[in-house]
Structure formats: C-alpha cells, structure tokens
Amino acid sequence: xxxxxxxxxxxxxxxxxxxxxxAKRGYRVSEAQDGEVGIAAAIDSHPDxxxxxxxxxxxxxxxxxxxxxxxxWGKDLPVIILTNVNDVGKVQEAVVNKAFDFLVKADWTLxxxxxxxxxxxxxx
Amino acid sequence: MARLKNQAGGKSVSAPQPGDALTLLRRRIFxxxxxxxxxxxxxxxxxxxxxGANTVLIIQDLVVLGSFALVLLFGYRTQNLTWPMRWIAxxxxxxxxxxxxxxxxxxxxxxxxxxxxxxxxxxxxxREALVWSASFILFILSVTALSISEPFLVxxxxxxLWTTGAILTILTIINFLRQRFTEQGRDALLKAQRETFEQQxxxxxxxxxxxxxxxxxxxxxxxxxxxYANAAASRITGFSHNEIIGTKxxxxxxxxxxxxxxxxxxxxxxxxxxIFTGELKNRRKNGEVYYALVSIxxxxxxxxxxxxxxxxxxxxxxxxxxxxxxxxxxxxxSHQLRTPLSAINWYTEMLLNGDAGKITAEQKEYLNEVYxxxxxxxxxxxxxxxxxxxxxxxxxIEPQPTxxxxxxTIALKELEPQIRQKRIxxxxxxxxxxxxxxxxxxxxxxxxxxxxxxxxKYTPSKGTVTLRISRDAKCLTIxxxxxxxxxxxxxxxxxxxxxxRADNVRERVPDGTGLGLYIVKSILEQSGGKISFTSxxxxxxxxxxxxxxxxxxxxxxxxGLTS
Numbered sequence: 137x138x139x140x141x142x143x144x145x146x147x148x149x150x151x152x153x154x155x156x157x158x159a160k161r162g163y164r165v166s167e168a169q170d171g172e173v174g175i176a177a178a179i180d181s182h183p184d185x186x187x188x189x190x191x192x193x194x195x196x197x198x199x200x201x202x203x204x205x206x207x208x209w210g211k212d213l214p215v216i217i218l219t220n221v222n223d224v225g226k227v228q229e230a231v232v233n234k235a236f237d238f239l240v241k242a243d244w245t246l247x248x249x250x251x252x253x254x255x256x257x258x259x260x
Numbered sequence: 261m262a263r264l265k266n267q268a269g270g271k272s273v274s275a276p277q278p279g280d281a282l283t284l285l286r287r288r289i290f291x292x293x294x295x296x297x298x299x300x301x302x303x304x305x306x307x308x309x310x311x312g313a314n315t316v317l318i319i320q321d322l323v324v325l326g327s328f329a330l331v332l333l334f335g336y337r338t339q340n341l342t343w344p345m346r347w348i349a350x351x352x353x354x355x356x357x358x359x360x361x362x363x364x365x366x367x368x369x370x371x372x373x374x375x376x377x378x379x380x381x382x383x384x385x386x387r388e389a390l391v392w393s394a395s396f397i398l399f400i401l402s403v404t405a406l407s408i409s410e411p412f413l414v415x416x417x418x419x420x421l422w423t424t425g426a427i428l429t430i431l432t433i434i435n436f437l438r439q440r441f442t443e444q445g446r447d448a449l450l451k452a453q454r455e456t457f458e459q460q461x462x463x464x465x466x467x468x469x470x471x472x473x474x475x476x477x478x479x480x481x482x483x484x485x486x487x488y489a490n491a492a493a494s495r496i497t498g499f500s501h502n503e504i505i506g507t508k509x510x511x512x513x514x515x516x517x518x519x520x521x522x523x524x525x526x527x528x529x530x531x532x533x534x535i536f537t538g539e540l541k542n543r544r545k546n547g548e549v550y551y552a553l554v555s556i557x558x559x560x561x562x563x564x565x566x567x568x569x570x571x572x573x574x575x576x577x578x579x580x581x582x583x584x585x586x587x588x589x590x591x592x593x594s595h596q597l598r599t600p601l602s603a604i605n606w607y608t609e610m611l612l613n614g615d616a617g618k619i620t621a622e623q624k625e626y627l628n629e630v631y632x633x634x635x636x637x638x639x640x641x642x643x644x645x646x647x648x649x650x651x652x653x654x655x656x657i658e659p660q661p662t663x664x665x666x667x668x669t670i671a672l673k674e675l676e677p678q679i680r681q682k683r684i685x686x687x688x689x690x691x692x693x694x695x696x697x698x699x700x701x702x703x704x705x706x707x708x709x710x711x712x713x714x715x716x717k718y719t720p721s722k723g724t725v726t727l728r729i730s731r732d733a734k735c736l737t738i739x740x741x742x743x744x745x746x747x748x749x750x751x752x753x754x755x756x757x758x759x760x761r762a763d764n765v766r767e768r769v770p771d772g773t774g775l776g777l778y779i780v781k782s783i784l785e786q787s788g789g790k791i792s793f794t795s796x797x798x799x800x801x802x803x804x805x806x807x808x809x810x811x812x813x814x815x816x817x818x819x820g821l822t823s
Contacts, residue, residue, distance in 0.1 A: 147599050153606040160615055191595060242598040242638045246606050247613075 138164045138260045141253065142183040144174035144200065145218065146192040150241070154187060154218075157246045158253070162260035171195025175203050182209060185257050187249075188235070190219035201233045214256040218249075476552070476573040479559075480509045482530070482566045496552075496575045498545030509571055515541045515549070525556070529569060533558045540573065550577040583653070590648040597641050604634040636771050643775040646706075646821045647758065650782040657787050657815035659698035664729060664736070665690050667701055671708035672727070678716050679725075687726040694731045698811035703783050706821055710776040711740040711803050717769050719744035719800070731809055738805040747795040755793065756781045764797070780805065783821070787812040 141163045145151040148169075155165045166181060168174035172195045178186060186204070190197035197217060204210040217235045237252055470477050471491040479488040489504045497504070497513040504512070517540065528536040536556045543549050552573040559568040608631045610616060612624065619627070649655040668690050672679075679686050708727075715725040719742040728739040747755060751762045759774040777791075784791050788808050795801035 147603070149603040150599065150606070153603065153610065156615070157606070157610065241602040242605065242641070246609050 138162055139185070139257050140164045140166070140181065140183040141257075142166050142168065142174065142178055142181070142186045144168045144171065144177075144186060144192070144197070145189040146170055147189070150189075153246065154249070157250060161250055163253075164260075171197065171200035171203075175200050178204060178210065178213075179207065183213075185214045185216065185253060187216050187218055187253075190217060198233070201235060205233055216249075216252060216256070474574070476571075476575070478504070478509050478571045480569045480571065482569070484508045484510075484569065487568070496544070496550075496573070497542070509569075510540075510542075513542045513544065515543055517541070529556050529558045530566065533560060533564070533566065539576075542573075550575055551580060552576060587649065590645060594641055594645045598638065601634055601638050601641070605631065605638070608634065632771075640773050640775075643773045643779065646779050647775055649821060650779065650786075655786075655815075655821050657700050657703060657783075657812055659700050659812040659814055661696045662699040662701045662704065663696050664694055664699060664704060665692070667699075667704045668708060668727065668729060671705060671712055674709065675712055675716060678713070682716065682719070682721045682723075684716055684719060684722070685724040687724065690727065690729040691731060694729065694736070697736065699807075700787070700812055702821060703787065703812070707738065707780050707783060707805055710780045711738070711805065714776060714803075715740050715742035715744065715801075717772065718742065718765050723800075734809050736807040736809055736811070738807075739802060741800065741802040743800040746797040746799055746801055747793070748797050752795070756791070779821070786815060 141158055143151055143154045143158070143165060145154065145167075146169050151167050151169070155167055158165045166177060166183070168177045170192045174186075174188070175195065177183075188197045188201065195203075197219065201215060201217075204213065204215070212234070215235045217238045218241055219239070239249065239252070473490055473492055476493040476496045477490040478486050478493055480486050486504050486507055486509050489501060493499075493504055494501050499512050521538070525536050525538070528534050535558075536554075538554055540552045540554050541549065542552050552575050554571065554573045556572075557570045558566055559570055561567050608627055611619060612627050612631065646655070668688065672686065672688060678684075712725070712727065719725060723743040725743075726739075726741040728737075728741070730737050730739075745764055745768065747762055748764060751760075754760045755762075756777050758778045761772055761774045765772070781791050784805055784807065789806050789812075791803065791805045793801055793803045
C-alpha cells in the first residue's frame with residue numbers, strides 16, 4: 137500500500153495544494169484543519185509522515201507535536217513543520233520535540249517539499 | 261535657588277549657590293546662639309534670684325557672653341544687620357566685656373534687654389520673631405510670678421525685664437508704623453512679602469514638579485545615600501519614602517550588574533565628574549523585575565567640589581511591552597501576508613508543471629510572470645519584516661564559530677542561476693587563511709546575498725563581479741566590485757535610505773525593494789562594523805563592508821532576521 141501522509145494545515149487553499157501535489161506523486165493523503173482534528177486523525181490512522189502547520193486555531197502545531205511525542209508509536213514519527221512563523225524560539229521548541237525539518241512556506245516550492253518528503257520516507 | 265526641604269529627615273538640601281549655604285549657616289548659628297542665651301537665662305535666673313550665688317551668676321554670664329559672641333561674630337557680617345544696629349550691638353557687647361573683666365557686674369538683664377529685641381528685628385522673619393517674643397513673654401511672666409514670693413530679690417531684674425518688654429513693644433510698634441505708613445516701609449514690606457512668597461512658591465513649584473514627574477528622581481550625598489526622593493521613586497520601586505531615604509540609592513531595588521558596570525559608573529560620576537547614562541535591571545518591592553534607563557549627574561559647587569548626585573530613572577517596562585506588541589504584530593502580519601502568497605506560488609507552480617493539463621507557450625509565459633511577481637512579493641515581505649525588526653531593535657545577533665568562506669560559497673551558489681543567465685564573469689578571491697570567527701552566519705549570509713545580488717542585478721550582461729574577502733589585524737573586509745551602471749553623485753548620500761532606489765536603475769531593474777542596503781548597513785552598524793562605497797556612473801561600483809577582525813558581538817533580541 138502507498139505511504140500515508142497526514143497534512144495538518146488550517147488554510148484550505150494551502151492544504152488542498154499540498155494534498156493534490158502529494159496525491160499526484162502517488163502518496164495516500166489525509167487532511168486535518170487544526171491540531172485537535174490532526175492528533176485524533178494521527179492516533180486513528182498512524183500515518184507514515186505528518187506535514188504540520190504551526191499557527192492554527194484550537195490546538196496549534198507545537199501543541200499537537202507535544203501530544204504526538206507522548207504516544208509510544210508517535211515518538212519517532214517523521215514530522216515536517218510547515219510555517220511562516222520564522223521565530224527562533226519556535227524553531228528551538230520544534231527541534232526539542234524532534235520535528236525533522238522546519239520550512240518556511242512562502243520560500244519553498246512544492247517541488248522542494250516533495251523532495252523533503254521523499255528524503256524522509258522514500259517513494260510512495 | 262530653592263532649598264529643597266527633605267520631608268522625613270528634616271535636613272535641608274540647598275542648591276549650590278555662592279554664599280547661600282554660608283548665610284544659612286550664620287543664620288542658624290545666630291538662632292542657636294540666642295536660644296542658648298535664652299535657655300541660660302530661663303534656667304539660671306530663678307536660681308540666681310533665689311540663692312544669690314556668684315558662681316551661678318558667672319556661669320550664666322559666660323554662657324550668655326559666648327552665645328552673643330557667636331552671634332556677633334557671624335551676625336556682624338551678614339547683610340541683614342544694618343549699620344546703626346551693628347554699632348549699637350558692638351557697644352553693648354564691648355561694655356559687657358568690660359563689665360565682666362573689671363568685676364563691676366550689674367546683671368545681664370541690661371544687655372539682654374537691648375540686644376535681644378534688636379536682633380529679632382534685624383535677623384528674623386516675622387514668624388520667627390513671633391515665636392521668640394512669645395517665649396520671651398513666658399520668661400517674663402515666670403520671673404514676675406517669682407517676684408511675688410521674693411519681692412526684694414527680684415525687683416531689680418523684673419524692672420529690667422519690663423524694660424525689655426517695653427522696648428520690644430516700642431520697636432514692634434515703630435516697625436509696624438514704618439511698614440504701614442511710609443512709602444519706603446510699605447515697599448520694603450511688600451518686597452519682603454513678595455520675596456517670602458516667591459521663595460515659598462519656588463520651593464512648592466520644584467517640589468510639585470518633581471513629585472508629579474513620571475520618572476524616578478533622587479538626590480543623594482557624594483556617597484550615594486539618598487537625601488531626597490520624589491513620589492515616582494516610591495511608586496516605581498514600591499518602597500515607601502521612609503524606606504528609601506537614608507539608604508544607599510539602588511541598594512533596595514537594583515539587581516546586581518557586572519562589576520565593570522559599577523566601575524564605569526563610579527569612575528564617570530565621581531572621578532571624571534561627568535553624567536553617566538545606562539540601563540539597569542531593577543526589582544520592585546513586590547518582586548516584579550523591570551528595566552530602567554538611568555542618568556546620574558554629579559552636582560558640583562562653585563569650586564568644583566562634589567556636593568550631590570542627581571539620579572533619574574525611567575521605568576521602560578511599558579515601552580518594552582509596546583515594542584513586543586509591535587513586533588508580534590509584524591510577525592502576525594507577515595504570516596498573514598505570506599499565506600496567500602504561498603497559495604499563489606504553489607498553484608502557479610502546479611499549473612506550470614502541467615499538473616492541471618497541458619498549457620500553451622503563451623499561457624506558460626503569463627504564468628511565469630505571475631510566479632515571479634509573487635516571488636518578488638515574498639522577497640519584499642521578508643525584507644519589510646527584517647526592516648521592522650531592525651527598526652524595533654528586536655533582532656538578535658548570535659555569533660557562533662563560523663568560517664566565512666563557507667558562507668560565501670553558499671551565497672555564490674544561490675546566485676548561480678542569475679549569474680549564468682546574465683553571463684556574468686564571477687571572480688571570487690576569498691582569503692583561505694581567515695580563521696573560524698565568532699560571526700552570525702545568517703547575518704553574514706544576508707550581507708553577502710544583498711551585496712552580490714545587487715552587483716549582479718545592476719551589471720549588464722557579460723559584466724564582471726568580483727568578491728574579495730580578507731582579514732588583517734584590525735578588520736574583516738568584504739568587498740564586492742562590479743562593472744555595472746554605477747551610482748550618480750547626487751544619489752550617493754541616499755544609498756542607504758530605506759526604500760530609496762536610484763533613477764538610473766529604476767527602469768532597467770524593476771524588481772528591487774530599496775531595502776537591501778538599509779538592512780546591510782543596519783546589521784553592520786549593530787554588530788560593530790560599517791559600510792562604504794565608491795562608484796562612477798557607467799563604470800561600476802565597489803561596496804566595502806568592514807567588521808572587526810575579532811568578529812561580531814552578541815546582541816540579545818527576540819527575533820532573527822530572515823534571509
């Protein structure tokens with residue numbers, strides 16, 4: 137079965153772009169619009185990788201990451217942080233919680249993100 | 261000059277005006293001298309009258325003599341003693357001395373009788389005279405009461421005392437009449453009243469002003485012991501007025517600073533006698549920590565001797581909060597701006613990739629325009645974000661061991677597409693022997709990116725761009741030379757201004773932000789470096805960024821810059 141990626145992003149157009157791009161490359165993609173939905177979906181479906189936005193309503197990215205790292209299966213799950221918040225403090229926190237990469241959305245092309253995903257979990 | 265009366269201790273702090281302090285001293289000695297004389301009379305007179313003991317009389321005389329001597333010694337030179345009074349006082353004093361020496365003692369009453377009321381009208385303000393008159397009347401009454409039981413012994417003295425009372429009364433009446441009914445007197449009275457009023461008003465004005473001040477103000481002695489503190493000092497530190505007065509300034513609220521800070525502080529204010537300014541970290545009584553901008557001014561007298569220190573502290577916690585709120589706003593706004601830009605970028609990218617079906621050459625061309633426009637917008641938002649962090653002073657400089665050669669390689673690699681596209685000849689001479697230095701790699705990258713991309717941007721095709729990085733004992737120098745359009749003379753002074761773009765390149769290169777050089781200059785200045793350039797129109801430009809050979813200095817801040 138194809139590798140499963142969970143996209144947690146509150147901005148609908150961005151979420152859709154990521155989903156389409158990953159689906160086109162053959163990944164199985166599911167979506168969540170905030171951290172609460174995201175963590176529930178993650179616990180439910182155990183994805184192979186999570187693309188995670190930081191600034192989100194209800195539960196934000198770092199909150200979700202902390203919850204995820206408490207789960208035994210989620211301890212070492214690859215997570216790529218996608219955000220516009222270029223804040224040293226937030227980066228450090230994400231590193232402490234073992235997020236693998238910290239990307240700034242506007243600066244990255246979809247191609248580069250796809251490349252990063254392939255680096256982490258390989259081809260679909 | 262106003263005398264600032266200390267509320268708690270009752271000490272007077274007079275501003276250093278020539279003669280002012282001395283007059284005050286004389287007045288005070290006179291006051292105490294007379295008080296001493298009066299006390300001696302009050303205590304000794306009844307004893308003397310009852311027992312008629314010579315020793316007591318002599319002691320009393322000597323005390324009175326001493327106190328009057330003091331009065332004359334200091335009082336003679338004060339301007340308040342008009343000339344007839346001086347002579348009269350001298351004559352009385354002289355005859356008293358002769359009396360004591362020759363033993364032809366006749367009682368002190370006679371001298372007291374004249375000198376006391378006279379002095380009162382020469383030295384004292386009306387309110388002081390009133391107090392003294394009242395105490396003197398009490399004394400007269402007590403002796404009069406005594407005379408009822410011992411009429412024979414005291415009759416002589418009582419006569420003198422009543423004489424004093426009579427002179428006092430006459431003088432008061434004369435004074436009153438003079439003040440009321442002669443023009444000169446009225447003027448003098450008005451003048452005196454006005455002066456008193458002005459003096460009090462001045463004092464009140466100063467006190468009101470300092471107490472209403474937003475800043476914490478203290479006056480200390482040369483050892484830093486607080487003599488005066490305004491209301492804001494209590495409001496800001498949380499310590500009551502009484503808790504502050506008499507303690508060493510800052511002992512209760514300043515958090516320990518590095519030793520060097522104190523050394524500089526004391527050297528500046530005490531040795532150099534100059535104003536010290538700095539930032540302190542303080543703690544209120546309730547434990548809350550706050551930052552304060554402090555200035556300490558040494559106050560010198562006319563001979564240049566240190567008299568006081570004036571310390572003014574401004575609690576900057578509100579400003580810090582506002583700065584933080586502003587910077588949060590900028591962060592949030594940039595996030596909001598960048599999200600739709602990402603959407604534009606990504607969907608255009610997908611269209612260009614043919615993800616939504618094949619596109620025509622013309623469609624591709626137009627989509628490329630959209631894509632580049634959006635990329636420019638991203639660059640602009642990043643630059644604006646950096647500028648706002650620079651302007652707010654919230655950007656951090658975090659030096660870490662860095663090889664500048666590696667950063668230069670990254671910067672050149674990033675520019676490769678543009679260099680290739682314009683067929684620019686890129687010459688890079690980076691000294692290999694530059695050691696690992698404490699530099700902020702992100703900031704160095706921003707400097708190199710901006711200088712190099714400018715050089716490539718503003719050089720026509722097939723031009724040459726040269727990057728030189730070298731280090732000597734003093735400086736680490738980054739030099740970027742191009743064979744480009746150059747900068748017109750009239751634009752030289754405006755090159756580092758925010759949003760400025762020179763006319764000769766505005767048309768040729770539309771996608772500049774006008775922020776790059778401002779950012780580079782700010783980074784360099786904040787990290788101890790500087791930037792300069794030489795340029796000739798149509799020939800090219802050399803930008804020279806210079807950093808200390810020892811690298812960058814740490815600057816704490818909340819945000820890094822985005823390259």
